[in-house]
Amino acid sequence: MVVAEPVEEGNGERPAAFVQSLERGLAVIRAFDGDHPQLTLSDVARRTGLTRAAARRFLHTLVELGYVRSDGRLFSLRPRVLELGYAYLSGLSLPEVAQPHMEQLVAQVGESCSISVLDGDDIVYVARVSTKRIMTVAISVGTRFPAYATSMGRVLLAAQPREVRAAYLRTVVLKPLTPFTITDPAHLAVTLDSVALQGFALLDQELEEGLRSIAVPIHDRDGAVVAAMNISASARRSTPSAIRADLLPPLQAAAREIELDLRRGPV
Amino acid sequence: MVVAEPVEEGNGERPAAFVQSLERGLAVIRAFDGDHPQLTLSDVARRTGLTRAAARRFLHTLVELGYVRSDGRLFSLRPRVLELGYAYLSGLSLPEVAQPHMEQLVAQVGESCSISVLDGDDIVYVARVSTKRIMTVAISVGTRFPAYATSMGRVLLAAQPREVRAAYLRTVVLKPLTPFTITDPAHLAVTLDSVALQGFALLDQELEEGLRSIAVPIHDRDGAVVAAMNISASARRSTPSAIRADLLPPLQAAAREIELDLRRGPV
DSSP: OBOOOOOOOOOSSSOTTBOHHHHHHHHHHHTOBTTBSSEEHHHHHHHHTOOHHHHHHHHHHHHHTTSEEESSSEEEEOGGGHHHHHHHHTTOSHHHHHHHHHHHHHHHHOSEEEEEEEETTEEEEEEEEOTTOTTHHHHHTTOEEEGGGSHHHHHHHHTSOHHHHHHHHHHOOOOOSSTTOOOOHHHHHHHHHHHHHHTOEEEESSSSTTEEEEEEEEEOTTSOEEEEEEEEEETTTOOHHHIIIIIHHHHHHHHHHHHHHHHHSOO | OBOOOOOOOOOSSSOTTBOHHHHHHHHHHHTOBTTBSSEEHHHHHHHHTOOHHHHHHHHHHHHHTTSEEESSSEEEEOGGGHHHHHHHHTTOSHHHHHHHHHHHHHHHHOSEEEEEEEETTEEEEEEEEOTTOTTHHHHHTTOEEEGGGSHHHHHHHHTSOHHHHHHHHHHOOOOOSSTTOOOOHHHHHHHHHHHHHHTOEEEESSSSTTEEEEEEEEEOTTSOEEEEEEEEEETTTOOHHHIIIIIHHHHHHHHHHHHHHHHHSOO
16 A cells, blocks of 8 residues: 655745655665664664654665565665665766776875765765775765865865855854864865965865875866865875875876866767 | 645555655656766656656755755756665675775786675675776676676575575576576576585676686675675686686685684674
8 A cells, every 4th residue: 555645834945845755765774874784663763753653664665665674673775775876976977087097196106096076065975096905985985074174175165156165154164173174264265265276275184183185176178177186195104295296296197187088088 | 845645556565555755756866877867857757657747846855855956957966875875885894894805815816806795686796896906896886787697696596595596496587698698497406506515606608708707605604695706707818617726716715714704793
């Protein structure tokens, strides 16, 4: 039997015809994570704020669709959920185009390389080549960090239209992720101006102590900044000036190669 | 405004309280893929079988939730959908545990290595270390193949309880993916028996011409087969007997190391 969703009042901010049961179903999928790979019905209800009856309906639907398995008491995700994220990745030509250039760069400099895009106030990794080779990718792709505390995020913020950047600086909460994180919006604004001017961002332990990184923009064929690429390095191995002297030129060269390939590409 | 879902009759096979709007919303996400990264409202309606009005409601909901972006006419997925698949991957300890052993194996034998689990009649890649290093992972993890035509699938099918295997053999459609694919259920049954006996599966160009692979099971601490690991090699570089002689021993050794680590692990 297919049941009707209850009619509920919107909060006035949502567009017409918001399908609340889709929101709730996706929340049930996201209730599972690395620390909670198996959940009971009560766990799911608690983690999503749904009633037990509602949580049961969504779990049973996801079981029926092959996204969730159940042993009667415990529920867990099935690999089919990978297809949802895969739909996004396979639609991006950038990771595929960038791959050989990132590999070459990592082989050359011996440090890890990533590419991110801006999504709201966060950056999201869409490609990563680690010095430890492979597999970290599957884990890293999809990872989010607040844009303000990352070198790639600063490059992407610096490329935003002036009014978008101003709106961001008015609303963002700048948390001190380390003692070095810039937490004053006026200071961040000046920093973004200089990133825009110099064409790269160098971050010194603002996201994580002991980690430095340098990022440059990647432009599409129309000259718009579509992504940022960085190299990260241990603070023990490299001073900021060494990073700029040794890592920036090969990073910029790799970005130029990727941009040339994007221009050549079919999309 | 939050609208009610229409009440519809179930088909009698679905459990009580199937939430059809969740099924439809997930179908809208899956309407996007590598060949169709941008879709109009009409495209989405056509690819999902929804009415335009229904497709519009689901797209607007996904835009509101941050999973889809729209320029007014064209819709595309946003990186937030990666979090859905990430919820599954981060709940698996196996890929993380297996990573260093797979890397070492690939460095030793110079061929690519993968780990899959069984999901219905398909295998799904959950980890891959490629000889071309990195990035292929992001693309390969989540990839599905029919179990019968893969070495990992045969290992996983051979480990199923007898009645599960019999039910599979009664219902599966064995398509000749190459001229070498086993398409007779009785032949496949005998092959699975011998895989179970010998503890590995060697496949010779049954999935793709020019590709050979060999797979072994990975057992959890209770002795249950939870995954399969394989090495694939070009048919031009290795004969079946060379694959068995040269690749099987290191593959089995790596599987044993992974099993030992799984036994040691916290989960």
